[in-house]
Amino acid sequence: MKHQGVQNQVVVLQKSPKLVLLAFSTLVLLTIFIPLCYPSISYSSIFLIQSISKPPPSFDDHHHHDDDEHHSLPSTSSSTHKCDIFTGEWVPNPKAPYYTNRSCWAIHEHQNCMKYGRPDSEFMKWRWKPDGCELPIFNPAQFLELVRDKSLAFVGDSVGRNQMQSLICLLSRVEYPIDVSYTPDEHFKRWKYKTYNFTMATFWTPHLVKSMESDPNGPTNTGVFSLYLDEYDVEWTSQIEEFDYIIISGGHWFYRPLVFYEKGQIIGCHYCLIENVTDLGMYYGYRRAFRTAFKAINSLKNFKGITYLRTFAPSHFENGLWNQGGNCVRTRPFRSSETHLDGQSLELYMTQIEEFKVAEREGKDNGLKFRLLDTTQAALLRPDGHPSRYGHWANENVTLYNDCVHWCLPGPIDTWNDFLLEMLKNERLRSAEEEKNMHPNDRKLLVR
Ligand SMILES: *[C@@H]1O[C@H](CO)[C@@H](O)[C@H](O)[C@H]1NC(C)=O
Ligand SMILES: *[C@@H]1O[C@H](CO)[C@@H](O)[C@H](O)[C@H]1NC(C)=O
Ligand SMILES: *[C@@H]1O[C@H](CO)[C@@H](O)[C@H](O)[C@H]1NC(C)=O
Numbered sequence: 001m002k003h004q005g006v007q008n009q010v011v012v013l014q015k016s017p018k019l020v021l022l023a024f025s026t027l028v029l030l031t032i033f034i035p036l037c038y039p040s041i042s043y044s045s046i047f048l049i050q051s052i053s054k055p056p057p058s059f060d061d062h063h064h065h066d067d068d069e070h071h072s073l074p075s076t077s078s079s080t081h082k083c084d085i086f087t088g089e090w091v092p093n094p095k096a097p098y099y100t101n102r103s104c105w106a107i108h109e110h111q112n113c114m115k116y117g118r119p120d121s122e123f124m125k126w127r128w129k130p131d132g133c134e135l136p137i138f139n140p141a142q143f144l145e146l147v148r149d150k151s152l153a154f155v156g157d158s159v160g161r162n163q164m165q166s167l168i169c170l171l172s173r174v175e176y177p178i179d180v181s182y183t184p185d186e187h188f189k190r191w192k193y194k195t196y197n198f199t200m201a202t203f204w205t206p207h208l209v210k211s212m213e214s215d216p217n218g219p220t221n222t223g224v225f226s227l228y229l230d231e232y233d234v235e236w237t238s239q240i241e242e243f244d245y246i247i248i249s250g251g252h253w254f255y256r257p258l259v260f261y262e263k264g265q266i267i268g269c270h271y272c273l274i275e276n277v278t279d280l281g282m283y284y285g286y287r288r289a290f291r292t293a294f295k296a297i298n299s300l301k302n303f304k305g306i307t308y309l310r311t312f313a314p315s316h317f318e319n320g321l322w323n324q325g326g327n328c329v330r331t332r333p334f335r336s337s338e339t340h341l342d343g344q345s346l347e348l349y350m351t352q353i354e355e356f357k358v359a360e361r362e363g364k365d366n367g368l369k370f371r372l373l374d375t376t377q378a379a380l381l382r383p384d385g386h387p388s389r390y391g392h393w394a395n396e397n398v399t400l401y402n403d404c405v406h407w408c409l410p411g412p413i414d415t416w417n418d419f420l421l422e423m424l425k426n427e428r429l430r431s432a433e434e435e436k437n438m439h440p441n442d443r444k445l446l447v448r
């Protein structure tokens with residue numbers, strides 16, 4: 001297949017074209033099959049919760065509980081009390097961007113939209129304005145001071161790598177890192193900021209659990225992956241114990257045909273079309289993959305770090321599916337009143353939030369912190385931020401499809417690092433608050 005040839009030739013670009021191709025192709029299937037099994041109305045949009053006076057009938061007690069918690073979550077991660085930094089609008093920012101493809105070498109080819117002739121540049125000139133407070137623009141010196149002598153790992157797929165490259169570019173006004181990778185495999189990069197003794201790494205794990213491509217073709221010609229839903233992906237779980245911060249994310253790879261294993265046995269699949277194998281749908285695998293990944297983190301003996309779930313970032317295909325001319329050609333952000341999270345994106349988002357909350361509770365018992373880097377709403381409102389066809393030369397037939405999954409650099413993904421810095425700044429405050437809210441008995445123990 002075409003994209004496999006590309007993989008072999010250009011190691012650095014290895015997963016990106018494939019991810020793009022495959023995430024797109026399964027969207028086609030999902031729009032056909034999923035609505036039948038998963039009526040999306042079973043959840044109210046978490047972003048519309050304020051306007052809903054009572055929960056829809058299908059909410060059970062568990063969901064009530066989660067909703068209440070969600071209300072209280074964001075306020076604790078923001079400097080201004082009662083301000084949810086993740087709910088807001090994009091507002092013009094003529095001062096942006098803060099780096100260019102000339103000043104930063106870390107931009108992945110497929111996200112170097114200006115290089116490939118994107119004609120408009122307005123998409124770089126926005127900042128996120130939370131309702132009720134301000135989100136400061138990224139301050140590289142402040143960030144590096146906060147992470148001095150610390151380490152940060154991005155665990156996930158190419159969208160996670162996209163955020164790391166944004167971070168390298170944002171920090172580049174102060175310092176560039178040196179490559180201290182322990183393997184030539186580009187999926188496992190390690191960078192060191194020498195002046196600050198700060199280490200940053202990426203771990204490639206698109207399914208978060210042990211997985212392998214069991215059939216390069218499959219029913220959609222996009223490969224079938226075997227997911228061992230109860231087995232750790234040791235490529236990252238064996239490496240992260242020493243890290244102070246983990247940013248975990250995932251999503252787009254779950255759209256493809258998947259075969260699910262538990263206890264070494266096939267227990268079902270997602271659109272595999274294998275006789276006698278039950279189709280459990282992608283959310284089944286997504287939920288269990290997060291459950292197992294969080295369990296891995298919670299069971300690490302020496303891990304003392306903070307785990308951030310960077311929530312699902314929806315794609316923005318319009319006027320057709322990925323392979324039917326679907327594209328993302330808008331040049332302005334949406335206002336929050338113009339769109340809302342629904343369908344598969346909402347289901348993926350809710351699934352990971354639910355698993356996050358379970359992990360957060362378990363983490364509390366062994367003193368581990370889980371935080372929500374809730375980029376979903378800010379990402380949802382940026383249909384204009386994707387490479388579209390400007391992730392490559394127009395005449396290149398390698399990635400013919402429009403990329404409405406990844407994000408141009410500079411671009412809206414830079415804001416994810418504004419969020420990250422804000423959360424790091426507020427971490428001490430928040431920890432103190434949690435201590436205060438502890439059960440009196442626990443506090444006594446702590447004081448002793
Ligand atoms: C940066 O973008 C410009 C267009 O704005 C392009 O001409 C140039 O080749 C790009 N440079 C790099 C290093 O990507
Ligand atoms: C650099 O940071 C690590 C922790 O990430 C620490 O163990 C080490 O002592 C630091 N090195 C220096 C020279 O401060
Ligand atoms: C599927 O199940 C049926 C009934 O149990 C059995 O006869 C058939 O051989 C099975 N097919 C495969 C491919 O295992």
Ligand SMILES: *[C@@H]1O[C@H](CO)[C@@H](O)[C@H](O)[C@H]1NC(C)=O
Nearest residue numbers: 002003005006395396397398
């Ligand atoms: C790209 O497309 C052109 C025309 O469609 C074709 O001649 C060429 O062989 C293709 N190149 C690759 C690398 O597939």
